[in-house]
Amino acid sequence: MDFPKDLKYSKEHEWIKVDGDTATIGITDYAQGELGDVVFVELPETGEEFKQMDAFGTIEAVKAVSELYTPVSGEIVEINDKLEDEAGLVNQDCYGDGWMIKIKLSNPSELDDLLDADKYKELVE
Secondary structure: OOOOOOOEEOOOOEEEEEEOOEEEEEEOHHHHHHHOOEEEEEOOOOOOEEOOOOEEEEEEEOOOEEEEEOOOOEEEEEEOOHHHHOOOHHHHOOOOOOOOEEEEEOOHHHHHHOEOHHHHHHHHO
16 A cells, blocks of 8 residues: 655545645545445536535445545635546546545645544554
8 A cells, every 4th residue: 555655644535735725635545445446436516615524525436435525625626527437547546647626725724634644554554
């Protein structure tokens, strides 16, 4: 399993990478491995606003359907349209091409509530 050090993690198995006032969010390597083959991802519309830990979509795999949660509050500024036709990108490259949403942070201090790579690794082991 991969735990990139430059990311923050939620206890619900989402990762977040911050760039200025925008953050990219996806699910972790652990989460995609537990789900199995991802067959469908439902994402929000751009412009929608979410509070920290709101469900922003669902991910469907052969084994299960799970909700996706925003690790931080903010407005959706971009979604990964590729996942509509290629949901398997989540399994192939969860930290790269398999990202899900980009969100404009409305409360950057919420990042302090998230786990670093070492703490997340402890959580899943």
